[in-house]
Amino acid sequence: MKDLKQRIVAAVFGDRSGLALFLLSLAFFGLFWRVGVFVNDTYTVANAFVGVADGHLYVDELRYGPADGATPGMNVVDGYLYGRNYGQMALALPILWLLELGALVADPRLVVVGLWCFTVLGACVVVGRVVDRPVMGNLVGAVAAIGLFGVNLLFATPLDPKWFPLMALQLASMVTAALAGVAVYRLLACVADRRAGLVSGAILVVATPVGFWASLPKRHATMALVVAVVLYTFYRSREVSEERPNRALGFRSAAYATVGLSTWVQPAEALTLFVALAAVDFLTVRRTDWRTLGVVAVAFALSLVPFLVTNAVVTGNPLSPPRLWTRFTGDQALTIDPTSGASGELTGGDSGTGSDGSASTAGLVASIGAVLGSALDRAALFAEYVRQGLVASFEPIRLYRIFVRSGYLSHVAGDDGGEAVNMAFVESAPVLGVLIGVVPLTVRRVRERTNREWNRRSVHEQLRRLRRSLQSPRRATDLLAVASLWTFSLIYLHRLPLHAMVTVRYLVPLLPILVYAAVRLESVREALSEWATLAWSYFGALAIGGQLLLLVLLLDGVQLGEAIQLHALVHLAAAAMLALWVLVSETGLGEGSYPRLGAALVGVACGLTTVFLLLSGWEYFGYAGEFALPAVRTFTRALPLF
């Protein structure tokens, strides 16, 4: 029993520290968890999940959102309504069963509060064991659990069980976001050291938009986990490849299988990751035999099965996902009327164009033709996205607006209620300022290389050296990080800046890669080992900086757009300081690399971002639903902002 527990912890979280990070992340997300819908295509996923929980893929009850059900992402296939992101629903299904089971014996609201208190308790107990103070951990945890439960009990209101499916999706998203932090921890614990890894995992959760989107059940947190797991498994497959080839093969298959499974969530994003993974794997692998290739191919093929089967059942064509069918406008005639909730007898899953049992040869050829045809269509669509992305990546103003400073954009704000409520990428994750500092260094290094005398032999020599350096697990993973970053962002660049992004949410899955890249810098690693400075500056910025910001917001009587842009400017300032520090310490302009200064700057940038995450959840976007924790609801009502 004990052994099993330890093996599960080791397999999923790496060690106790990973488990502590996981539990603390969940407890953090719970603080601003709102039961409700923030972006309206969540209605689609939630309504489809109501159907999935009932045992079918089509939508027959529009439990959430507008009565006509015409929400983005709702598509019509042969008179039936279908949602998208079915993979997310698969993750949420066991959580829904747990919630329903809990509600059989206990009060739904108190089930939620109780689960959160258990998370806090678990975190305290595990942290106590990690820092070798188990008694202290146990006592603090027990007191905290009772105290927090009691405080919430004072303000508890009933919770309508109709929200369970949506809540299960939200919880699944929170679990994936927390696991993304764990995956970053495990990756960087191997690449750098355990401490740096732990800090990086925590940074991903509390100081980047991953925390913002954790409790909002979009695909972004899930895809961030996918990206983090792919990097981790790929690195491990290279690290152990010499001494334990079977284990290496396992990790390599896991990397491909993770990408394959993610097609069930968002096929286009999965494809970008696959292109990067396959290319880098091929370029950097030492040798591949047929057996290895076979195992990897089988693992990848198996991981595609859920996606292909879902498509085949819905549309009759495994390569034609329902998301590419006609969008539901509310006017199309439907076989069943979803608003009624209850439906008549249905003839099961033969809604597609799939062949009947006695398929003739002609029918088989025709359906293979249809599959090939749609494969070509998909490839053409993808190529078109990539082409537009390539064009967009040479538009400096667009890139500036996406990555550095958003501000007011008339074509974006018009769809955001007329206000500038979107942040650029660095504005929403200022700790990435360290990477801005690297840009001039990289430019200089590339210049130095290109200015050298070139002849055929030196080119040859360079290539050989490059190939050899890519044999190292770290270099290979670096290349995978760069390649995924590039392919993933290509499909979105031409559509950004866009409304309802808030933190450039399309690019949220890139955050694990960028945190990895930041910690690959030696000066950053040195700074992260200054624990005391880091902790003091983080909590100082959180407490003092948070209150100062709140004071400015209150005294100035700011509007929503102003508040967001104030955060954006403060974050940009923090990012600029970090960029300067990296520039100075990596070039060796000063004496040494000033690791403590770096730690203080990282701590402040992260603390300010946490302030933004909390305030945005509590105040700016508090309208996204009723707070899951009753005490938080009472607290936010007492905060006189907006």
Added chain:
Amino acid sequence: MRASGAAVWLSVLAVVVLSVASGPLVAGVDFTAEDTESQSAPERALGSGNATVTDVSLDLDGIRLERGDYGSQTYYLQVPDATVDLQSVTGQPILAYKIRIPALGIERSSSAFLDESYTEDGPTTLALSLDDGPVEPGRVTQSSYEAEVSVLLRSQSGTRVLRQVSVTVEVRE
């Protein structure tokens, strides 16, 4: 160590017991009270009855179109609260607070749904507020705009204008 372990299990037990006690298995115990603040008023005929209003005061100088700070660019139409002296209320009349800027095509209003409880303890003053809504920066081209501010009472005898004023709204950068 063992005592602290017991404390952990005790806290778990307490949470579980309280949750189950408030749940469907135990009748008569419920720790989750209905939220009184978010409850909607019982449906009755809105705009019925009447109200006696003795004074309406408007802060006309405070009305302005002000550009948002921190690079947020948008203008916000800021309208200070109107204060209304209520003598008595019968039924469920509605007080409406409105601003119109025809040149910008802006019309904003808010409503206060009154009932007898407002004047239970004698005459009272009531603040009517309007949200500071954003105005697209491209549309604001003049340095000031003519606006019309009004407070209306909807009662059983129809809609009555309590106060209506024209005012020049300044644009502030």
